[in-house]
Structure formats: C-alpha cells, structure tokens
Amino acid sequence: MDGYLSFAAPDPTILCMSAFDLLLVSCDVLTRDGNAYRVAPDCDIAISGNRIVEVLPTGQIDPGQAKSTVNAQDMFAIPGLINTHTHAAMVLFRGLAEDIPIESWFNDYIWPLESNEEPEDIYWGTLLAIAEMIQSGVTTFADHYFFCDEIAQAISETGIRAHIGWAVFGHEGLTKLDQTVDFARRWQGGAGGRITTWMAPHSPYLCDVDFLRETAARAKALGTGIHIHCSETHEQVTYSLEQHGVTPPGMLHRAGVFDVPVLLAHGIGLTPADIALLKDHDVAISQCPKTYMKLAMGTAPVRDLRAAGIPVGIGTDGVVSSNTLDVLEQMRLLALDQKQAAKDSTVLPIQEVLDIAFAGGAAALRSPDLGEIAPGKLADVVLLRTDGAHFFPRYDLLANLVYSARASDVDTVICDGKVLMQGRQLLTIDLPRVKAEVAARMQRLNQRATERRLATYPVPQK
Amino acid sequence: MDGYLSFAAPDPTILCMSAFDLLLVSCDVLTRDGNAYRVAPDCDIAISGNRIVEVLPTGQIDPGQAKSTVNAQDMFAIPGLINTHTHAAMVLFRGLAEDIPIESWFNDYIWPLESNEEPEDIYWGTLLAIAEMIQSGVTTFADHYFFCDEIAQAISETGIRAHIGWAVFGHEGLTKLDQTVDFARRWQGGAGGRITTWMAPHSPYLCDVDFLRETAARAKALGTGIHIHCSETHEQVTYSLEQHGVTPPGMLHRAGVFDVPVLLAHGIGLTPADIALLKDHDVAISQCPKTYMKLAMGTAPVRDLRAAGIPVGIGTDGVVSSNTLDVLEQMRLLALDQKQAAKDSTVLPIQEVLDIAFAGGAAALRSPDLGEIAPGKLADVVLLRTDGAHFFPRYDLLANLVYSARASDVDTVICDGKVLMQGRQLLTIDLPRVKAEVAARMQRLNQRATERRLATYPVPQK
Numbered sequence: 001m002d003g004y005l006s007f008a009a010p011d012p013t014i015l016c017m018s019a020f021d022l023l024l025v026s027c028d029v030l031t032r033d034g035n036a037y038r039v040a041p042d043c044d045i046a047i048s049g050n051r052i053v054e055v056l057p058t059g060q061i062d063p064g065q066a067k068s069t070v071n072a073q074d075m076f077a078i079p080g081l082i083n084t085h086t087h088a089a090m091v092l093f094r095g096l097a098e099d100i101p102i103e104s105w106f107n108d109y110i111w112p113l114e115s116n117e118e119p120e121d122i123y124w125g126t127l128l129a130i131a132e133m134i135q136s137g138v139t140t141f142a143d144h145y146f147f148c149d150e151i152a153q154a155i156s157e158t159g160i161r162a163h164i165g166w167a168v169f170g171h172e173g174l175t176k177l178d179q180t181v182d183f184a185r186r187w188q189g190g191a192g193g194r195i196t197t198w199m200a201p202h203s204p205y206l207c208d209v210d211f212l213r214e215t216a217a218r219a220k221a222l223g224t225g226i227h228i229h230c231s232e233t234h235e236q237v238t239y240s241l242e243q244h245g246v247t248p249p250g251m252l253h254r255a256g257v258f259d260v261p262v263l264l265a266h267g268i269g270l271t272p273a274d275i276a277l278l279k280d281h282d283v284a285i286s287q288c289p290k291t292y293m294k295l296a297m298g299t300a301p302v303r304d305l306r307a308a309g310i311p312v313g314i315g316t317d318g319v320v321s322s323n324t325l326d327v328l329e330q331m332r333l334l335a336l337d338q339k340q341a342a343k344d345s346t347v348l349p350i351q352e353v354l355d356i357a358f359a360g361g362a363a364a365l366r367s368p369d370l371g372e373i374a375p376g377k378l379a380d381v382v383l384l385r386t387d388g389a390h391f392f393p394r395y396d397l398l399a400n401l402v403y404s405a406r407a408s409d410v411d412t413v414i415c416d417g418k419v420l421m422q423g424r425q426l427l428t429i430d431l432p433r434v435k436a437e438v439a440a441r442m443q444r445l446n447q448r449a450t451e452r453r454l455a456t457y458p459v460p461q462k
Numbered sequence: 463m464d465g466y467l468s469f470a471a472p473d474p475t476i477l478c479m480s481a482f483d484l485l486l487v488s489c490d491v492l493t494r495d496g497n498a499y500r501v502a503p504d505c506d507i508a509i510s511g512n513r514i515v516e517v518l519p520t521g522q523i524d525p526g527q528a529k530s531t532v533n534a535q536d537m538f539a540i541p542g543l544i545n546t547h548t549h550a551a552m553v554l555f556r557g558l559a560e561d562i563p564i565e566s567w568f569n570d571y572i573w574p575l576e577s578n579e580e581p582e583d584i585y586w587g588t589l590l591a592i593a594e595m596i597q598s599g600v601t602t603f604a605d606h607y608f609f610c611d612e613i614a615q616a617i618s619e620t621g622i623r624a625h626i627g628w629a630v631f632g633h634e635g636l637t638k639l640d641q642t643v644d645f646a647r648r649w650q651g652g653a654g655g656r657i658t659t660w661m662a663p664h665s666p667y668l669c670d671v672d673f674l675r676e677t678a679a680r681a682k683a684l685g686t687g688i689h690i691h692c693s694e695t696h697e698q699v700t701y702s703l704e705q706h707g708v709t710p711p712g713m714l715h716r717a718g719v720f721d722v723p724v725l726l727a728h729g730i731g732l733t734p735a736d737i738a739l740l741k742d743h744d745v746a747i748s749q750c751p752k753t754y755m756k757l758a759m760g761t762a763p764v765r766d767l768r769a770a771g772i773p774v775g776i777g778t779d780g781v782v783s784s785n786t787l788d789v790l791e792q793m794r795l796l797a798l799d800q801k802q803a804a805k806d807s808t809v810l811p812i813q814e815v816l817d818i819a820f821a822g823g824a825a826a827l828r829s830p831d832l833g834e835i836a837p838g839k840l841a842d843v844v845l846l847r848t849d850g851a852h853f854f855p856r857y858d859l860l861a862n863l864v865y866s867a868r869a870s871d872v873d874t875v876i877c878d879g880k881v882l883m884q885g886r887q888l889l890t891i892d893l894p895r896v897k898a899e900v901a902a903r904m905q906r907l908n909q910r911a912t913e914r915r916l917a918t919y920p921v922p923q924k
Contacts, residue, residue: 094854095861099811132851293798294865296807323865324852336755336795337802345758349561389594390786390869392556392897393904399557403756403785407852408870435854442855 019065020048021417026058027072027383028397030079030354032372037354039397045077047379050193050417054375070412070422072383076397079371080139080161080380080415081327082361085227085265085286085315087145087167089125091132092117092438092445094319102233102295103459110320111453114146116445123150124437130158131429132325136407139380139415141325142263142286142315142365144200144227148183156191158428159420161380163263163365165200165227169455170207174214177201181218188224194416196365198263203229204248205236206455212255225261225366228252231269233297239458249274258283261366265315267305268298275301279308284364287356288317289333295321299341302334302348302356313364314357326407331357335402350402383412481527482510483879488520489534489845490859492541492816494834499816501859507539509841512655512879516837532874532884534845538859541833542601542623542842542877543789544823547689547727547748547777549607549629551587553594554579554900554907556781564695564757565919572782573915576608578907585612586899592620593891594787598869601842601877602823602832603787604725604748604777606662606689610645618653620890621882623842625725625827627662627689631917632669636676639663643680650686656878658827660725665691666710667698668917674717687723687828690714693731695759701920711736720745723828727777728753729767730760737763741770746826749818750779751795757783761803764796764810764818775826776819788869793819797864812864845874 024045031040044061046054054061063069097109122145133141142163143151155162164187166180184197199219201207207215219226231237231248240248249270252258258281265286270278278285285305292298305312314334316325331353338348348356362371369378384401385391388409391400413421420428486507493502506523508516516523525531559571584607595603604625605613617624626649628642646659661681663669669677681688693699693710702710711732714720720743727748732740740747747767754760767774776796778787793815800810810818824833831840846863847853850871853862875883882890 092855093857094866095856095858098858098861098865099808101807105807128851128854135851290798293802294807296801296805296809298805299802319866323861326852333798336752339758340755340761340799340802343758343760345563345567345756346561347758389590389597389893389897390788392590393554393900394557395555395904395908396557396560399560399785403560404556404781406868406870408868431851435851438855442857446857 019067020046020053021067022047022414023061023063023066023069024072024077024381024383025063025069027075027077029055029077029373031055031374032359035351035355037351037398045373045381047414047417050379052373052375052377052379055373070383070419074385074387075383075411076386076401077373078137078382078384078401079358079373080382080413081137081357082313082365082371083133083138083141083316083325083327084263084313084361084364085288085317086141086143086325087318088129088141088143088151088325089122089145090318090320091129091325092121092125092441094323096446097320102297103457105295105321106457107453108450109448111455112448112450113445114454115449115452116447117146119147119150121441121445122147123154124434124441126151126154127158127429127434128438129325130154130160131426131431131434134160134413134421134426134429135410135424136326136328137382137384137410137413138325138327139382139413140365140367140370142227144265148187152187152190152195155195159415159418161194161415163196163198163227165198167200167202169202170211171455177211177214177218181222184222184224192416198225198227200227202455204240204251205458209244209251209255212252212257216256216259219260225263226257227263228257228265230264230267231274232266234269235459237269237271247271247274249277253277263364266300268292268300270301270305272304275304275308275310278310284311284313286313286315286364287334288315288322288330289337290323290330291317291321293333293337299337302338303342311360311363312356313361327357328405328407331402350398353402354398379414379417381414382410384409385411481529482508482515483529484509484876485523485525485528485531486534486539486843486845487525487531489537489539491517491539491835493517493836494821497813497817499813499860507835507843509876509879512841514835514837514839514841517835532845532881536847536849537845537873538848538863539835540599540844540846540863541820541835542844542875543599543819544775544827544833545595545600545603545778545787545789546725546775546823546826547750547779548603548605548787549780550591550603550605550613550787551584551607552780552782553591553787554583554587554903556785558908559782564759565921567757567783568919569915570912571910573917574910574912575907576916577911577914578909579608581609581612583903583907584609585616586896586903588613588616589620589891589896590900591787592616592622593888593893593896596622596875596883596888596891597872597886598788598790599844599846599872599875600787600789601844601875602827602829604689604827606727610649614649614652614657617657621877621880623656623877625658625660625689627660629662629664631664632673633917639673639676639680643684646684646686654878660687660689662689664917666702666713667920671713671717674714674719678718678721681722687725688719689725690719690727692726692729693736694728696731697921699731699733709733709736711739715739725826728762730754730762732763732767734766737766737770737772740772746773746775748775748777748826749796750777750784750792751799752785752792753779753783755795755799761799764800765804773822773825774818775823789819790867790869793864812860815864816860841876841879843876844872846871847873
C-alpha cells in the first residue's frame with residue numbers, strides 16, 4: 001500500500017503447517033479416487049514421521065517448513081510397490097533351475113539346494129534380495145521362508161517393510177511348528193512396526209489336515225494370518241481329490257484354516273466352487289505370473305476372483321522360478337498372460353492392473369495404510385524417472401507405468417518415511433559387501449544332495 | 463641368459479597383429495559353437511574398420527596395437543541385438559491405444575492417427591525410436607513404415623543398421639508401389655552399407671493378388687526381399703479362406719511372393735500345410751510376442767517352424783502395441799508365452815531362445831555376418847553390465863541374460879565398428895532435442911480422424 005515494502009508479502013495460498021520431516025517437491029502423483037487411478041500433476045508430498053501428511057499442488061506447501069526436501073521434478077510418484085509373495089533368500093540360487101518340469105524343479109533342484117542353507121546364508125541372501133527389491137521400487141514384501149530371525153534382522157537393518165512367515169512342512173512336526181509360533185510372537189510388530197508375522201505352513205500337499213488344524217489353532221490364538229501355497233497347478237487339484245476327496249481349498253476349510261485371515265499364493269487350479277468358498281471367508285490371493293509362465297503352470301482365474309470380491313495382489317515368487325524380484329515386470333506379465341489366456345485384449349485393463357498392484361496388494365496384506373499416496377497413509381513412496389526414451393511421449397503416464405516402465409526407472413525409494421535409495425544409490429545396504437558374502441557361499445550352496453532334500457513333491461497317479 | 467636384460471622380453475604368446483581400431487578389454491563373451499551358445503570368460507575383442515578381427519583370452523592381444531580401447535571388465539559382451547520387425551516411428555503414439563480389440567486398434571486408433579503423419583514427424587519419431595533401441599542394445603532393426611527417406615536419413619546420422627521397407631497398401635495402386643521401388647533402389651546399400659532395402663506390401667488382407675504379383679515382380683527385378691505381415695490372427699486365416707479360398711500364405715504363394723526372399727511377420731495362424739509350403743521357399747518369420755499377448759492374438763507355432771528349418775527371429779513390433787522397443791524383453795516373453803501355451807516348461811530352453819535371437823535374427827535378415835562375436839563378423843557388439851543385484855549370483859550368465867537382464871544393463875553399444883553409446887551416454891543422438899521436437903508435434907499427431915484413416919481392417923463374416 002505505502003510503496004515502501006521491498007520484500008514479498010507471504011503468499012496467503014501457502015498453507016501454514018507444523019514442520020514436517022520430508023517434502024517431495026514437484027512430482028506427478030498417482031492418486032486414487034475410489035477405484036479410479038489418476039495422475040495429479042505437479043504436486044508436493046509432505047511426510048511427518050512415517051506418515052504422509054499432505055499431497056497438494058506445488059506452491060501450496062511452504063518448503064521452508066521441511067527438515068529436508070527432495071527435488072522430484074519430472075518424476076512420477078507412485079505408492080511403494082507391494083510384493084505379496086516371495087522367498088527372498090532364494091536369490092542365492094538364481095539361475096540354477098531352468099527350463100525343467102515342476103516336479104524336477106522341486107525334487108531335483110530346490111529342496112536339495114535348500115538343504116545346504118544355514119542361518120547366516122539367509123541373512124546375506126535376504127540382504128541381496130532387499131537390495132534388488134529397493135532398486136525395483138518394492139517397499140513391502142511378504143516372505144515365506146526359513147531362518148526367519150535372520151530375515152527379520154535384515155529387515156530391521158535396511159528399513160524395508162515385510163510380512164514374514166516361517167515356512168514349515170507337516171513332516172517337521174509340532175515341535176517345529178511351535179518354533180515358528182515363537183518366531184511369530186517374538187517379531188510381531190518388530191523393527192518399529194515394519195515387521196508383521198504370519199504362520200506359514202507350506203501347502204496342503206505337504207501338510208496334512210491335522211497339522212493344518214494345529215497351525216490354524218495357533219494362528220488364531222496368536223492373532224496372525226496364515227500365508228500358504230494352494231492349488232498351484234491343476235495336477236495338485238487332481239492329487240488332492242485323489243488323496244483327500246476334496247480340492248486343496250476344501251482341505252484348508254476342513255482344517256479350519258479359513259477361520260483366520262489367509263494369504264493364498266497362486267491358486268491357478270481354483271474351481272468355481274473353491275471361489276464361492278473363499279468369498280465367504282477372509283482370504284486373499286497372490287499372483288506371480290512369471291513363475292506360472294516359466295513353469296507352464298497355467299493361468300489363475302483372476303477375473304472370477306475379483307468379480308467375487310476376493311482381493312488379488314502381485315507377487316514375485318522366489319527367483320529360482322521367476323529370476324527377478326521385479327513387481328513392475330510381474331504387473332505387466334499379469335495383464336499380458338490374462339489377456340492371452342482369455343483371448344480378449346480388453347481383459348485386465350490398466351486401471352485394474354493398478355488396482356491389483358496397489359489396493360489389492362494392501363488388501364492382501366491386510367494393511368489398509370499401504371498402497372496409496374494420501375494424507376494419513378504410511379509414507380512408502382517411490383519416485384520413478386520419466387525422462388527415458390522408452391517413457392516418451394508421456395500421453396498416458398498410467399499406460400507407460402504398466403507397459404513401458406522398467407525397474408531401473410526407480411530413482412528414489414522412501415519407506416516408513418525414511419529414504420532408502422536416492423538417485424539409485426542404496427543408502428542402507430552395502431551391496432558390494434553383500435555380494436562378496438554371497439559369492440563366498442556359492443560353491444557350498446550349489447551342491448544338490450537329492451537324498452537329503454527338505455521335502456518331496458508328490459505327483460498324482462496317472 | 464646372460465643375466466643383464468633388465469627389461470621384459472616380448473611375450474611370445476602375444477600375437478603380432480597389424481594395428482586395429484578398437485579393443486574391448488577383458489569381458490566375458492557370448493560365443494557360438496555350432497548351435498551351442500557358451501560364455502568365453504575374460505576375453506578381448508579386437509575390431510578393425512567395421513569387422514571383428516580377433517576374440518582371444520585377455521593377455522594375448524597387445525593393447526598397444528589399438529587406436530582406442532574400452533575397459534569392459536565385469537561386462538558381458540553379446541552380439542548386437544536384432545529387431546526383425548518394427549514400425550519405429552510409431553513411438554510417436556506410445557500409450558494411445560491400450561486394452562482394446564484388434565479391429566478397433568487398427569480402425570479407430572492406428573490408421574486414423576497415422577493419417578496425421580508428415581515426413582518430418584517420421585524423421586524425429588525414428589530418431590526417438592533409435593535412441594530407445596540403442597539404449598536397449600539393438601544394433602539392427604527391420605523397419606516397415608512410411609516416408610522411408612526420412613527413416614534412412616535418421617539411420618545415416620545415428621550409426622545404427624537397418625533394413626527398411628516402405629509400407630504400401632493395395633488400394634494405393636501401382637504408382638505408389640513404384641515410388642516404394644524408387645526408394646528401395648535409391649537407398650540399397652546406403653549409409654556405408656548399413657541400410658538394406660526391402661519391398662513392404664502391408665499384408666494379404668490389404669493387398670490383393672494382382673498387387674502382390676506386381677510387388678513380387680518388382681522385388682525380383684530389384685533383387686530385394688519382401689517384408690510383409692501374414693496370418694497375424696486365426697481370424698485373418700478365416701477371412702482369407704472366405705475371400706480367396708486359400709490361407710494367407712497360400713495367397714502369397716499364388717501371387718509369386720515366395721519367388722523372392724520373404725520376411726514374414728507374426729504367423730500366429732500358420733497351419734501345418736502353410737509350414738510345409740514355407741519350408742520349400744526362402745521364408746523367415748519374425749516373432750513379437752508382447753504384441754500377441756497384449757492384443758490377445760494367440761501364440762505362433764514356433765517349435766514347428768524351427769523343426770521345419772524355417773528361421774525365426776525376434777521383433778518388437780511398433781510401440782503402439784508393444785509399448786517398448788526392447789528385444790531382451792521380447793526374448794523373455796517369447797520363452798514364457800511359448801512354455802505357457804505348450805503347457806510344457808521344457809519348451810524353448812535358454813539355448814533355443816539365444817539361437818532365435820542371434821542366429822535366427824541374422825537369418826531372418828539374410829545377414830550371415832550379424833548375430834555372432836567372431837573374427838570376420840560385422841562389429842556389432844553390446845556390453846552389458848553384470849554388477850546389478852538382479853544379475854547376481856552369476857552361476858549361469860545365459861540364464862541371467864534371458865530371464866534377469868534389463869535393457870538398462872546395456873552399457874556400451876558398438877555398431878559397424880563405431881561406438882554409439884558408452885556408459886549409457888548416447889554419442890550420436892541429441893535426445894533432449896529429439897524429445898522437444900516430438901513434444902511439439904504431440905497435439906497435432908494425437909487427433910483421430912476416423913473418416914480419413916489410411917486403411918480399413920477387414921473382419922471375417924461371423
């Protein structure tokens with residue numbers, strides 16, 4: 001008014017906020033409006049502690065309020081990717097079991113190889129897997145494996161989020177089962193809340209009804225869910241009908257497994273009656289299509305599952321079948337395999353693929369605070385570079401995300417409010433050290449002693 | 463002998479060679495011994511002019527003889543990837559035609575969009591595509607598109623190798639056909655031998671027998687091959703039988719197309735009788751599985767084609783169907799889709815995938831000097847980084863190449879003896895300029911005027 005003010009007055013459109021810890025400045029943001037995924041251009045994301053507190057158009061948040069900022073110009077912010085089923089430390093065996101039938105894959109390779117594993121191997125293998133997952137934009141993974149204290153230790157140190165279940169076979173007996181219960185109790189809510197524990201009986205074909213019943217009772221008492229393989233192939237369904245007179249989900253139901261929340265991996269052989277059964281219980285499904293294609297296992301009834309309201313998320317499975325821990329690749333393969341199997345290119349359009357990856361992943365892990373960039377959600381955010389030739393033109397960022405993006409486009413990864421990677425530099429893992437430790441173990445791990453394999457994969461009578 | 467020599471005597475194992483231009487030092491090399499692909503560890507590759515002259519264990523070639531050297535330690539040298547079928551400049555429309563049926567894809571999207579294209583668009587679009595291909599390790603591509611002088615210009619400037627055919631529809635008539643002949647004559651052997659020209663009638667469903675006969679006569683007179691789409695879906699076969707009483711290959715045969723070398727794209731609907739016909743002629747097939755899965759077109763009889771001795775190579779197709787120009791991705795998808803379709807995980811093992819990508823690609827383009835790192839071959843070499851977490855452990859580099867490698871692992875690309883990319887820096891393309899030119903065209907190009915579409919995709923009577 002008086003003409004003497006030589007400095008700018010505060011912009012009234014800038015919100016007055018309490019200070020926050022991290023501000024991601026000027027990115028396009030993948031947002032969700034009901035079931036519709038949209039791109040909000042040129043926004044800032046404010047994070048306090050481990051939560052997202054604001055997502056607003058750039059200019060509306062005062063960057064001076066942030067303890068630190070990340071320049072996210074030209075980046076596309078997506079929720080941290082959720083890997084709903086893996087066996088992370090199997091990276092130790094990457095490339096050792098290629099182009100073989102599933103029976104041989106289990107009996108001649110996987111279980112003989114895994115019989116060599118010692119706890120410290122799992123620690124280093126899990127670190128290698130976490131490095132690959134962070135580099136691929138994964139901020140949460142559901143692990144189903146052995147020596148889970150070492151896994152939990154690796155989670156604690158690296159800042160990623162995980163749902164861990166200690167895999168157990170029926171023949172290992174109740175003493176072993178109770179050791180996995182002890183693990184679940186010991187680490188539930190561990191690593192500052194980043195660890196959730198599950199019970200993890202291997203499968204209906206390697207755990208009998210009594211063992212499954214004992215597992216379900218313990219899960220119920222403990223308040224955990226059950227993460228289990230089920231109906232991975234049509235042959236497994238035939239085997240179950242031969243042996244038990246019911247399908248694998250029928251066997252789980254008989255054992256009371258569906259009395260607790262269940263994360264069911266694969267489900268390729270699910271029947272319409274199985275789906276009707278699952279929809280009446282608290283069951284979610286993980287889909288790992290690269291494994292299904294590579295081992296020629298068939299294609300799961302994903303449309304029917306979603307039509308029945310059953311949550312479906314994306315997983316990578318272990319790398320001895322899928323070779324990578326790349327959720328973006330699995331998203332794309334899910335769409336491609338489902339379209340091809342249905343002979344219908346309109347099946348699983350981009351919006352549905354995104355819904356499976358994000359809302360589906362969160363629902364599969366019973367973690368409603370994941371899978372969305374919105375105030376109040378956990379601060380798991382990935383910044384993707386969009387300046388690659390393969391990402392241009394940017395007519396449709398969502399199409400580019402599903403069909404063109406590569407894991408290597410991931411630039412920055414934030415999990416639970418902490419920056420785990422920036423400019424593709426891992427900040428919580430010494431990858432050269434991890435690789436050296438894994439390399440030192442390769443010769444011992446790469447021995448296949450079939451006679452001392454962990455378990456035997458049963459095949460149906462022909 | 464006399465004890466006075468204080469300097470090292472020349473090592474007799476070091477070969478005396480004439481000077482050469484480029485030495486790639488200390489890489490693992492993908493080599494071929496008959497049909498067997500192997501890794502030769504820790505070798506040097508010597509290049510003179512546009513040819514590989516030596517591949518020997520490190521230490522046997524005197525680096526002092528090289529005008530320049532590339533430190534390739536920890537890198538995996540593979541032959542430059544061969545993209546046997548694409549429409550490169552369609553990158554202009556990336557992401558504009560998603561999740562739709564093939565009829566709508568052609569009639570409502572592709573041909574209405576392409577009616578907007580002007581020659582200079584093709585120049586910039588092709589440059590963008592070449593940038594993506596070089597970054598993905600592609601050194602040769604077979605293009606089937608319009609305004610080919612602009613394509614040839616882009617090839618000339620960027621140093622990549624290409625086989626170019628000017629796409630023509632039957633309804634455009636013989637005058638247009640003769641213009642494509644003029645192009646083929648004008649650019650045959652152009653860009654220092656890096657350009658090979660073909661005739662490129664679109665397809666049997668959009669070129670009648672008379673037009674195809676005229677094309678074949680011109681190709682024969684000119685000494686070129688014919689690059690054509692054929693039997694892309696089972697519906698196209700039905701349509702051909704309805705309209706012409708023969709399958710699409712039967713129609714090509716009737717028109718004399720098989721009197722010249724033919725590169726036949728897709729071939730999903732090929733029948734056993736078609737395969738018997740093709741094997742008696744000089745025909746090769748390009749496979750672009752990402753398109754087939756995305757548009758739910760089915761799976762080509764690749765095993766039967768190879769059993770019949772018909773060369774099969776990998777292509778990317780255009781990015782409006784496949785979204786990327788990534789041959790590594792297409793290799794992987796070929797294996798995965800073929801295994802899934804055959805319900806047999808032993809189908810297309812790693813050795814066969816490599817044979818399709820390299821020997822098959824070279825055979826498809828009738829270029830026996832491509833696809834192999836060996837003395838006398840053209841110096842098209844790609845160095846892949848192998849230090850990524852996703853590439854470790856390195857028990858089996860070939861498994862990692864087929865199932866774990868990403869385009870972003872490509873570090874250095876050499877084509878025709880020239881370095882086109884090093885440390886992922888493009889040396890012959892100003893990518894920011896190219897993107898700015900493409901961006902300036904997006905609003906005009908992104909108009910769909912269905913009434914002036916280039917052609918109409920016919921559908922069989924139901």
